[in-house]
Amino acid sequence: MLSSMIKKATTSWGIALSITLLLTGLGFIVTIILEDRLSPMRTYLPQLHKLKNSIAALTKQEHREETEEALQACSRPRQKYVFIAPHKVGASTTCTIFQRYAISRKLPMMLPTEGLVLSWGVSPTEQEYIHTPDEQYHALMNHFTYNKTWLRSKFPADTAYISLIRDPSKQLRSAMNYYYIPQLLKIKSKNPVKTFLENPWRYKNRSEVTFAHFNVTWDPSRNFMAFDLGYPTEGVEDEERARRYVNELEADFTLVMLMDYVDESYVLLKRLMCWELQDVLYITKNNRSYSFKDYVPSEKETAMLRRWKAVDYLLHDTFNKSLWRKIAAQGPDFFEEVQHFKEVNSRVNMYCAKLKKGGSNLTVEASRWNSQFEVDAEFCRVLKSVVKELLTPLQKGRKDGRWKLVTERINMRAIVDGHPTFKYESERGKYLKRVKAAKKSKQVKKNKKRKKGKRH
Template identity: 30%
Template sequence: MSDTLHTRTPWVAFVFCAKMALGRSYSRYVQPVWCIFIAVALTEFVFIAMVMKVHKHGFTGKEQMVEVLHAFRNGQTGRPLRSTSLSNATMQSHIPLKADLDKTSSSGNTSREVQHVFFLKVHKAASSTVLNILYRFGYARSKNFVLPRKGNYIELVDHNNIIPIPSRNSYDILCNHLQIVSYPKVAKIMPQDTVYIGIVREPFERLHSSFEYYRNQLSREYLMKATGIDPFRTYIQNPMSFEPLNPIDSFTNNRMALDFGYPPGNVNGAKNVQKFLDHVDSIFDLVLVSDVFDESIILLRRRMNWTMYDVLYIPKNERVTSLNVSLQDYNRSVVDSNILRLDKILYDHFLGKLKRDILKAGETFVEEVTYFQTVRHRALEYCSKIAPPENLKFPACKWHDRFEVSNKDCWLLAQEETPFLEFLRNVQNDRLGLHYQDLPKLYDAKKMKLFRNRG
C-alpha cells in the first residue's frame, strides 16, 4: 500500500460516508456526524499502528513521538520509520541507526550470526574489554541484556535481581559479573541456543592485577594488611596469612576457579579437579585467554559469525602500578602454592585448548589476526582525534564487507563498564515504559586523545 493511501484512508472514508448520508437511500441510516466520527477513529487507528511500528524498529520514549509526528504530518506512514534528522543523532541517543546494522553483514559467510550469548565475566582477566564488545553488539541490535537492578554485580540469576523485559520477550545476552555462578539458573533464563563464552588469564599476572586494583583502588581490608615498600612482595611471601576465612570474599585466592563455579569450601584442597574441568568443558563453547587476546577475539569472531567491525575494542582497566617494578622481578613460586594451584590448572587447561583451536583454524588464521591488529590500531588512531570530520572507511576485503567507523562508534568503544551499564539500564527501562530521563553526556571528543597511547 502506498504512502498516499495510508495517509488519505480516513478522509476517503469520510467522503464516501458523506455521499451516502446525502443520498436518499441511506440518509436515514447514515448521519453526517457519524462520518466525522468514522474519520477520527480511522485516524487514531493509523496513528496507533505507527507508534507500534516505531516501537518495533527500536525507537524509545520521546524519540517515538517525534518520529511518528514527523511522518504523520508529512504523509509518510508507509515508509520505514527512520527520519533523515536522526542520521546526525547525538552520541547519547540510544537509537541504533540502520546504517550501523548494515555494516555488520558478514563477507563470504551466509550462516547466521550468534545473538544469544552468556559470557562469564572473570575478575581481572580482560573481561571488561570483552564486556564492551558484547554491550556494543547487543545495543546495535536492540537486544535484551540480563542487567542487575543496581550496581554491576548480579547476586544470583533470578528475576528478582535483574531488570525485567517486555512480556513475550526473551533475554539475549548475559555478560555482567555474577556473585555466584549457577549454570542451571543461567540456562533457565537464557535461550536454548545460547553460546557460552569464558575467559582466563595467566595466574600470577592476574594475581598482581587483582592485588593492585582491590588494594590500591578499592582498599579491601584484607589486602591493606600487606605493607612495606612493596606490599605485593610482602603479600606473596605468605599469602594465606592475609586471606579472609571465607574464600568467596577473596579476589586473590584461586578467584578464576571460583568464578567458574568451583566450590569455595574445597578451593585450597584441590579436590575432584578433573571432574570440575570436565564439567566446565561440557558447558563452555569457547574460553578466551587474555594473554593471547587478539587470537582469542578472532576465534570468537569466527565462532559467533560476527564481523571485524563487531569485535573492535579499546583495552579497558589496564594494569597501573604505583611502583616501577617489572613482574619479572618477583618470585613466582606462589603460582605453585595453594592460593593459585587451581587457577594454574584451569589456565593451563584452557590455554592448551585455545592453542589446539588455533592450529585447527588453518593457515589464514595468523594472517587474519595480523590484519585485525592493523584495523584495530587504525580505528584507535582515528578515535584519538578530536571530532574527526569524516568516518574512517574500510573497503571490502577477504575478511569483511565494507564498513565505516564513526564518532558514535568511538563513543561506544571508549565507554567504561559503569557508564555503559547505566546507559543500557536507561534503554531497557525505557522499553518498559518507565520514567524517561535524560541520559548524561558520556562522551567528550576532547577526551579521546587519552586513548592515543593505549592498546
C-alpha cells in the same frame, strides 16, 4: 602411429605459438620504450594508469569474492550468548564488545536492576534483574558468578557460553592493588606481592573472608577466577574435584579467551560466532597503574604461587591448551587475519583519538576477512564508552538502591575498616547514616563536657 604424429605436431605448434607470443610481447615493450623516449607522457602513462586500475579492480573483485565466500560459510551469526566476566582479568574491555553487539542487534538482555553487578557469590533473585516482557533472554555480559543450573533455566539451549581469564600471576597483582589486600593482610612493604609470595600460607587466616549477609567465604588472593566461574572456596585443596569441575567447564563453554592473547582471542571469537570484524574492535578500558604492576615473580615465587592458586593455574593451563587447539583448527590464514585485525584496530583507535567535530569518516576497505565499513563520530563514541555508559541508559525502574548490589570491593573496604558487609546499597546506606548520627551525638556530648570543664 597416427596419434604419435598428431602429438608431435601439436607440441611443435605449441612451441611455435609460445615463441610468437614472446616475440610479440618483446616488440610491444620495445615500442613502449621508444615512444616514451620520443614523446614522454604521451601514451605510456595513460596505459600504466589503466593497468594499475585494472589490477586494483581485480584485487577488489578477489576480496569481494573471498568475503562473500566467508559470509556464506558464516551465514548465521550466533546471537545468543552469556559472557561471564571474572574480576581483574581485563574484562571491562571485553564486556563492551558484547554490550555493543547486543545493543546494535536489539537483543533481549539480562541486566541488573541497578548498578553494574548482576551476581556475586550467589545467583540473582527475581528482583535483582530487569525482566523482559516474555521472559526471553539472549544476552548476558556482566560480572556474574557462574551457575550452570540457574543460567540454563533462563537462557535457550543453543546459547554460547564465553568467558575470559588471564595469567594467574597478573590477576593476583591486579587484585592485590584493587581489593585492599595488603591492608587486609597487614603487609606494609613497597612490593606486597613479593612479600606475600614468600609464604602465602602465613596469611591464610586473614585472606579468607566471610560475607555474612549471604554466607559466602572468599579468598581474593587465591583462586579468584575459579570462584567467579562457580568453583567453591572450600574445594581449594581437593585436586580431583577441581579437575572434574574444570573439565566440565571445558565442555560447557564455547570459548574461554585469554587476555594474554587478546587479539587472537577476539579473532577466534569473531569466527566462532560468525560476527563482523567491526564487532570485535576495541579500545582498552580501565588500564590502571600501580607500583608493583610489572613485577615478575622469580621461579621460586612462581612455584609457590602455583601451589597457592592451584585451581586458577589448572583453569589457565586447561584453557590455554584449548584456545590453541581451537586456533589450529581455523586453518592457515588465521594469523594473517590476526595481523589484519591488529592493523585495522590500530587505524580505528588512532582515527577515533584524533577525530575532530565535522571530520570526515574513515573507510575500512574490504578484505578477505571483512566487508567494507565506515567509522564515524558515533562509532567512535560507542567504541570509547565504558561499561557503565552503555549499561545505564538500558536500566529502568527504581533508582533508590533497594536492589543495587554492593560491590565486593566496597565490602572488602568495610572488612578492612572493621565494618559489617551488606548485600544492597539501601541497607549499607541506612547503616552509614546510623554511624554518622552516632559520631555526631558523640561529638556533641564531648563538646558539652568540654564547656562544663571551662566553667568550673
